Amino acid sequence: MNADEVIVNCPTCDKPVVWNSNSPYRPFCCKRCQLIDLGEWADEEKRIPSSGDISDTDEWSEEELPR
Numbered sequence: 001m002n003a004d005e006v007i008v009n010c011p012t013c014d015k016p017v018v019w020n021s022n023s024p025y026r027p028f029c030c031k032r033c034q035l036i037d038l039g040e041w042a043d044e045e046k047r048i049p050s051s052g053d054i055s056d057t058d059e060w061s062e063e064e065l066p067r
């Protein structure tokens with residue numbers, strides 16, 4: 001029995017994470033969740049190049065803005 005085992009929920013995706021050295025990103029379940037919480041995941045994620053035309057199609061909703 002491992003009574004010392006502590007399990008927390010990942011703040012980002014709510015998955016159970018065992019609080020030990022096997023979980024280097026605790027309380028997050030993975031590096032991705034950690035980055036998401038830090039608001040830096042967009043940096044990690046490869047941004048989709050809008051085929052050279054950035055001003056036309058943006059990945060963040062600028063659809064409502066007038067041209």
Ligand SMILES: [Zn+2]
Pocket residue numbers: 010011012013014015028029030033
């Ligand atoms: Zn997670």
